[in-house]
Structures are given as structure tokens and as C-alpha cells.
Amino acid sequence: MAGRFAPRPTRTTVRGGHVGIPAGAAAGIPRQAAAPPRVRRWTPDGPLDLGLVLGPLRRGPADPTFRALPDGSVWRATRTPAGPGTLRVRGHGGEVLGEAWGPGAEWLLDRLPDLLGAADDPDAFVPRHRVVATARHRRPGLRLTRTGLVLESLIPSVLEQKVTTDEAYRAWRLLVRRFGEPAPGPAGTGERPMWVMPAPRTWALIPSWEWHRAGVDDKRASTILRAVRVAARLEQAVGMPAAEAQARLEVVPGIGPWTSAEAVQRSHGAPDSVTVGDLHLPGIVGWALAGNRDADDAEMLRLLEPYAGQRHRAARLILLSGRVPARRAPKMPRWDIGLI
Template sequence: MAGRFVPRPRTPALPATPRAGAGTRVWVPPTGAFDLGLVLGPLRRGPADPTFRTGADGSAVRATRTPDGPGTLRVGPGDGGVRAEAWGPGADWLLERLPELLGASDDPAAFVPRHRLLALSQRRRPGLRLCRTGLVLESLIPTILEQKVTTIEANRSWRHLVRTHGEPAPGPYGDAPDGPRGSRLYVMPDARTWAMIPSWEWHRAGVDSKRSDTVMRAVRAARRLEEAAAMEPEPAAARLRLIPGIGPWTAAETLQRSNGAPDAVTVGDLHLPGIVGYALAGRADTDDAGMLELLEPYAGQRHRAVRLILLSGRTPPRRAPRMAVGRIAHL
């Protein structure tokens, strides 16, 4: 079941001047549990992500660049479903694809747990659905920034680049106060702007030349890469991997978000094999091959299995200090 749309009058979300493209929709999710935070959580790159905000009422706001231009989308509970408001040239595009974003095409019933841990995790988190943004670059670029560095470093780089070279989000969230305690949202740069960022700005953002060069190659092929959002996961991954610097890890992490790919298992990760091995077999020294063997019973749903493992909180005990956070900009 894909749920259904209930149209509502076009009104602004906050007491602000209405913007062109502002609109409202209410989507009634399919029957069953639905957890907005679990669905949209993977799209947030750290607590200070300049493209994403959450509210105390359970709402989420994301600023993005659609094929029609910048757009801001706010989603939250309302009217027996999910109420969404959008602003900017990309507003209609975002509202039309709201069901896909919130996992309407995902099928949680296709997952059959074969381990007690996964059965318990699924029972405790019944509202998990895999989102599908339909946008490749917005997930690909921050994933490239995460290559071979800590999450803290990557989030810091993403934050600096988007705030420095992006643009304020359409609508009231782009008009909010800026600064460390402000709530202004930004839309990430377009492909041309990414390509124009000088080398010293990448250095200032803490991004080495290997990652910045990969981003440059990706944005030069932006149109072809965005086409992967409408492809099946395997050919989509092959399309992404044609770009030097984009390997299996980067392709999987991107397609999990852009395509909602339930079987896009992440290989080449420093910690994930050990987490999966410990959770399913008590072996913290598991490598990629061992992880794939343990996940074989979930073929077709391996990414969902990994999400449920991570949500279970069962991780191997730490035996070494955390990886040091680097400061490339200070070199």
C-alpha cells in the first residue's frame, strides 16, 4: 500500500510572508507503525547539519536542491497522517515525492528475521521504513567527505562548505537568525558552484585533495549521476562507480538514501563488519567476507538487517582509543 495524499489549501507554515511555490499536503501512511525520525534520520549529517533541523514536536525540516531548484520541506504529524509544507521553486517537486521520501515504496514485511536479536529489534522499532530521496548528489557529496576520516571531521567539513558556498533555504527557515545558536537552513551548492570552489577553501574545510578531487569529478558528471536515482540498485551502483574515487562503500551509502535500496549493504567500513559479526555470531573480529556470509540469509534485505542491528545497540566492547580527530585546515 502506498498511502494516499489529502490536499490542503496553500498556506505558509509560519507567520511569514508567503513565498512562491509554498504549498501543503497531508499524506496518510500505509497501515502499520510509522516512525518519522527513523525514516529521515539517515539524511541528517550530524546535529548541526545546516540542511536539516528537527523540532520538539517530532517534525523535521530539510533544505535541498531539486531538479526544479532549491526547496525547503517541513514534515510532521497532523490530521491523522503526515503534514508537509514546502517552499521555493522545488516545493511542488518535494510535495509530489513525499510518499517516496517517507518510504511508501518500501516493504518492511519482506524482511523475515532469522536471528533473535533482529526479531527483538524489529519488534521494538516497528516504524522503520527506508526513505528514498530521488536525489543522488545531496547524499553522494557528504558521503565522499566521510571517506577515511571520522564522522565528526566529515560533518564539520560538510557544515563549513554548505554554509560558505550554499544559499539560504527558501521560506521562513532561510530567514531565521544565523550563527551557532541560530536555526537558519541552507541549500547545498549546485554542481557549478561545487566545481568553482578553490583549493584553499577545501583545505580550510578540512578536506584533502583526494576527496575534493572526487567531488569535482562527481559534479562534472552530475546529470548522469542523478539519473541513477531512477535505476535499479545494481546498475545505479555501477553508474556511480564509473567515477574514480567512488567505490563500493560510497556507492552503497549513497544509494541507501537516494534509492531506498534495501539490499545495499556497506562493505569497506572500518567498524561495521565487527558490529555485525558481534551481534549475529559473537565475533568482533569479523571482516567483510564474514559479514556478507552472516547477512546471506537476508539477501535482498541486507541493508535493513544492518539498520536493525545498529538500532539494537548491541556493539562489541571498545578495546582501543577512539580514532583521533584530524585538523587538515591547521596544517
């Protein structure tokens, strides 16, 4: 990890967490590949922490599309406009080594710098509160990733609507493993193969009982089905400014400001797309900046006004600070949709 201090644990890991390297764990990826990878070397212009930059792309510790290994490498299996691809990224001296397999290999390597935050400008951020300044100082390697892919961030964000993260992670894991395809290269083999998420048409053909088996209610399933039917139009939003991209996503019934912000934070590396409508974030921001654990969205946005243009980065640094109010109520209960 870049910086002097070890990361503090955070309760909200979806947006603020750091992907740690499981020291001493089995590698999980076979050493031999069926075909040699395509390779690109890139030198960042400042500190770079792969766990911080790529961490928001992981949907739970058992995400079949994401893996962090003890050798310091991070693996991604994704569906690009050129087809499925697997990307392995690791630090190598003062540079980053990217290796890719599959039809989407060239696409992934072409966009490797953006994925690792080259399009981000962390120097544009000016801390206005001590807690934010301290979090930034302790994590100089934080940059905002830009995947250039909308659907791969949108679908799991829809699955996370109104449920616990455990339920959403389980649904994503089950659906990707059942209807996706093995990741190209060595990641798609072995005891714990990685998977590429389903193509839009495959999502559209998932039977209703399979959504039910994965614990996804009709409302979220219907939202995903509506989104994949206009997948090409949604992917075109990558070329738009983040605010316009969010507006396009929100045309789809069932996609609101919470979901659209979660998607463009990853697809666009949007520094100002703050998440509104979240169950915990307003209270965390309110507590960190004003000692107000009962803050609502309006109060959160007021507190983040000094960070206009960089509100998402500010919120993420607050999440990484570990300064969160103590829990006052039990966790949100898990629901069995078969009983609803």
C-alpha cells in the first residue's frame, strides 16, 4: 500500500474500501496459459495503489470477475466491445505491467492507463476538513478508475438496490457463474475459475425462476431487463459528461440517482458524482464533517458544497478515513423473496 499507514476498516466497503492482498493465500490462478498474453507496460506519474484504485470494481470477496492475489497482482474478467477479456495488472518496479488474454485483450490494454486513473486529476482536490486532509495524506495512491464500460457497473448496482450487500453480492456471484462464460486465458481454468459476465442478450433470456433462485425480486430483475434491451444506447453514454450520462441512464425505469451515480463513478471516473439516496452515506458524511449522524441527503450535499466538482472523491476519502458513527440499530434484515 502506498503511504505510511495501514488502512482502517470501513463499514461501507462498496465505495470506500481497499482491496487487500491475502498474504499467504493460495494463488488461485494456474501458472501456465493456453496462449501467451498480450503485454503493456505503463509508468504512472505519481503514487498508485492498485487496491485503492481497482477496489470499487470488486463486488464482494467472492466476485467471480475480480481477484487479488498474494503476488500483488489484480485480475479482472470483463466483457469489452471487442469481446470477453481477462486483464492481469501488477506493479513492476516503478511501472505497471498489464497482461491480457482473449478477444478483448487489445481493448483492455489500450485503456489500461484510464483504468488506473491516468485521466483522473487528484491534484485538483483541495481538502477543507482535517479528517479529509488526513485521509488523503495517508492514501496518496488513490485515483479514480475509469473503466469505459457502463453495463458492467450498472447491473451489479441495480442488484444492490434496497438490499444488504451480502444479498447483492450473492446474486451477482450466482448469476455470473451460471450464465456467464469462463474468463479467457489461465484465469478461466483451475479450481476457482473466473467468469465474464453474461452478454446483454443472455441477461434478457434469464428465466424468472433463476432470478428468484438468486434472490432477486421482480422489480430489480425487470430494471435489468429494461436496461439490457437498450444496452448499446447506455454504453454510448461513456462518451458523455458524467451528468449527461447519469441522465441517460435514469431514462430507464427503475434507475434513479443512486444507481446512476454508482455506475458512472466507475465507468467515467466521475469525481463529482456523489451518491444520493444511500442508507448510510449521509450519516457517515454528516458525522465526519459536522458530528451529525442523522444527516439526510440535503444536509450531506450542503456539507459537501466546498468540494463542488470533487464531491465523490471527498465522500470516498471520508469512507476511507474510518470515522463512522457507532451502529445504533441492527443490520438491515435479509429477506427471502419466496415469502413476499
